[in-house]
Amino acid sequence: MKKIVIANITGGLGNQMFQYAAAKSLSLSLGFNLYICIDSYALKKQHNGYELNSVFDIETPALSRSDLAKYLGRICSTYVIRQSLARMKYCRYLNKSFINEHYLSRQKHLITSRRPYYYLHGYWQSDKYFQLHETEIKKIFSFEKAKKLCMEHAQQIEDTNSVSIHVRRGDYVTNQKANKLHGQCSLDYYKKAIEHMLQSHKNCTFFVFTDTPEWAREHIKANGAPMKFVHYTGKNAYVDMYLMSICRHNIIANSSFSWWAAKLNENIQKTVIAPYNWFNKKETPTDLLPKTWKLM
The missing domain is CATH 3.40.50.11350 (Rossmann fold)
Incomplete structure (x- = not known):
């Protein structure tokens, strides 16, 4: 199994940037590859949809549902179920690599732990989630277009x-x-x-x-x-x-x-x-x- 960080991406551009920044910073700290999950956009219209690739030329690969099931299990391969489980705070009981932002204050081991993968679910609206790699994140979010x-x-x-x-x-x-x-x-x-x-x-x-x-x-x-x-x-x-x-x-x-x-x-x-x-x-x-x- 690949060592990866998976970022659940949802919402408008600003939220996408928060979610990506937190996951990218974690992947850099761990030396893991970064993947994204964008299945929420197939369910409903959200502003201009997924935009990171078109705005910033970010080419992070997206996981298919079958690939996601290999990491999270079949029950969590559907966005609606993942969202419901996260709201009910059951994810940590199902899968200790499923990190919901509500638990992060208690995840002091997150950066040093060596689980084979992490799935980040939440909005991650703080620069503290990417402060270790802020310079790299800002370079990624450049506006050449x-x-x-x-x-x-x-x-x-x-x-x-x-x-x-x-x-x-x-x-x-x-x-x-x-x-x-x-x-x-x-x-x-x-x-x-x-x-x-x-x-x-x-x-x-x-x-x-x-x-x-x-x-x-x-x-x-x-x-x-x-x-x-x-x-x-x-x-x-x-x-x-x-x-x-x-x-x-x-x-x-x-x-x-x-x-x-x-x-x-x-x-x-x-x-x-x-x-x-x-x-x-x-x-x-x-x-x-x-x-x-x-x-x-």
Whole structure:
């Protein structure tokens, strides 16, 4: 049996990046090969589907159901069953190489253990899961394709003291489940964040990235500072993440999409403002937001 790490990949681009980063870091630490499992996308539409290969040229092989059964057993070869078992926290009883993120705080042996394989199931939304190999992860998440699609916007951002503002509404408004879990960042949050940027940095130009441009134009104000609204759509939506990542400073939403934009921002003097309440009626995990980011 090959020594491998298997990453279960699901959700939109930001979540895919978290899941891949955690599994890639583990595979590098163990010296194992990395494989992915993307069968969740065959069951339902999730944003633009699996995107890591098209956005970043990641060519990690995907396991078939029969191959997955060799490692996890026939009962866990189906995504719906794996998801149900993970929610009920039964996976560890069935298979000690099935690592659900809820158990990771108790998996201190994870990096040094030498099981023949690991299957990672969860969202893994913390840079602590890949901090041992952060440099390698950032190199993987480079935007060579995006750079060719937005040269004019990129030049505007580089020529100004640019501050990105991410306003995510979309499914956070229309999808009942997403709305219940995440809610939306309030206008008061954006107002305070913009005021802080204006007080902390001179000559700010705000670049607003949003899936609802008309709503944002009406409601997001910058006290007279220049504002530009940017929105790449469809399969090119990832360009927004690249452009946010090259802004000098970032005001993010409670979204893994703009979390990654801020994380990939290489400005060593950047100010990143994030919402204190990442979830609706649920405490924000301690390790979700880097300590250097300012919460409002």
